[in-house]
Amino acid sequence: MGRILIVGEDAIRAGQCTDVYFQRVVEVMEKDGVNPEVTMEVTAAVLPDPWGVFCGLADVVELLEGVPVNVEAMPEGSIIHQNEPVLRISGRYRDFAVYETAILGFLCHASGVASAAAHIRLAAQDRPVYSFGSRRQHPAIAAMVERAAWIGGVDGVSNTCAPEGIPLAGTMPHAFVMCYPGTEETWSAFARGAGPEVPRIMLADTFADEKMEAVRAAACGAKAVRLDTPRSRRGNMRAIIEEVRWELDIHGYPDVKIFLSGGLTRADVAAYRDIVDAFGVGGAIANAPVIDFAMDIVEVEGKPIAKRGKRSGVKQVYEMPDGRRVTLPLAAPAPEDTVPLLVPFIRNGTVVARPEMDDARERVLSRLSGLADA
Template sequence: MSRFHIVNDDTIARGGCTDVYFARCEEVLEKEGKNPRVTVEVTTTGVPGGRGIFCGLDNALALLEGLPVDVDAMPEGSAFYPREPVMRIAGRYRDFGRFETALLGFLCHASGVATAAARIKGAAGGRQVYSFGSRRQHPAIAPMIERAAWIGGVDGVSNTTAPPGIPVVGTMPHAYVMCHASPEEAWIAFDRHMPPGVPRLMLCDTFGDEKEECLKAAETGVATAVRLDTPRSRRGDMRAILEEVRWELDTHGHGDVGIFLSGGITEEDVLAYRDIVTAFGVGGAIANAQVIDFSLDIVEIEGRACAKRGKWSGTKQVWERPDGLHTILPVSVPGPADAAPMLVAQVRAGTIVGDTGMEAARARVLALL
């Protein structure tokens, strides 16, 4: 085990990170000489809000690359609904069965983050949303979290390990302000030393009343926005605080200074304050989002439709109409004339043939929003 209790890439890639019953059953099947050709599908029976955003395909394909399997899946950033297969794998069971644990982990976690990010971005009504959840997650998975949040539609992320191409943003911590003789000294020093492209978002609730510190920040002449990070234990009526701050900024001639809100922000907060807040920094509501409870189930064995109780047997295709409506049909049945198949080729005989581009996935989500 590593110093930080992290499983390394090689262990995951060889199937060493799995639930023990997969390893045990693989041993029994091998001794019995059984290795049927199967088709499995990845589905879920429930999605927060009724619609999810599919994410984590890049890791899933990297895991399955080189195995003697064919994989079809929805492109990342696609919307999906309960019971719809988001991925289909065809091959001999023992060749990929032990990878189920890691495969579902990739898809469940990343799809949960992307779905939460998309819901919050949609709720923001055009306001900017940033992923600020690095401290709410294990640092080893920060790049995955930020990638999924970016695909989900956020406008930037805070963690410095985010994949290339994602804007990395941030303001200042309370500790920074406390390292100076006064908040004013901290704000002016920040402006003096930060490059021009770094937004001058001044943290304004370290010592005093939010209104008081926001006015002081605006009066320095360097603030483009003031940031309130007041914890829930001190908020009181947050709506009243925001309205008071906005009123005082406007009354004193600082109408061009925006308000940035962070600190335990939820989707409900975004809906409640989006008319008065310029941008939101969202932490745990994205980084610790509810996972999508995907499962992987056999739907065909040796060419015969077969499924356990509660699952629909047979290989299926999901068809999407121009208006976004979906239809699930057996793969042998032609789809509606105006619809396109959503599960497309991703791996053929172990070779990746699909596109896992991050920006294309994000564009799909933004189009939905």
């Protein structure tokens, strides 16, 4: 029997999942006895949007526990802007060089998912949003995708491997509908057989017009109907949704809600939030553009130094009472009444703080209303 092609956790922890040039230069430096004390900072010169969400730090802390380094970072769930350092690592370069690939992978991907989820959460306003996109990613990273989406503000996720504490959400696949002799038989079976904790949300677009299937599903006990109409059949999607709402109301089902899914974008969520009760969002969250972080040396043996295009010297980001920020050299006096955003997580290889998923989520949600016009 073959094996599924994934990289195991042991290989990542051992620094074996890395770009080959890190292994090569470490070998050269070992031969020459070169191993300077350095500080490296992680920043993003460009973001997909004016702001993003910092995520993935928990995996970085797990990876570097026991490695003789110091790590300071913004807490997970922090709102980030371009050119701000979000994380810094200090130590002997050879001791952590091979981990750069994994560190950036953790942060870039998770921050991209969390950022997309937060922007969609903001676009939805008071409408629930659920992450339905783990099938758009390799299953080996499903837990990461759902965790990042939850931190970004979604109300639930679909994948059963999501970390404990995240609500699971899902309706039914079209394949289920097609396994019964007719749609009424499917809906009735679901109403009878699903556990009492499962919402009676019925697909209403498998074979017939959405508004007619919606009314028939409501008659079979649906508390909500899901429209997952393929783009090739959509036409004017708003008109379809309005027709479904009209027919449900006029046939005596005003309390039956409308759940929309199927290739939704942030713009779709904003456009339909006034007539849709909840959204299932897939690729727009799971396939979100990564945050293009880079990890660069800013100090060697206590002296500021940086490559072209980067600012040398160790820095701190301070937040003012009105939410504005300023980035200054770490040695500079902190401005009055400001809060330093990069805080310790590892000291000499010992973890002094661990990111908590729900704290990170609350950090995002507490800031979203102030970002509405960003």
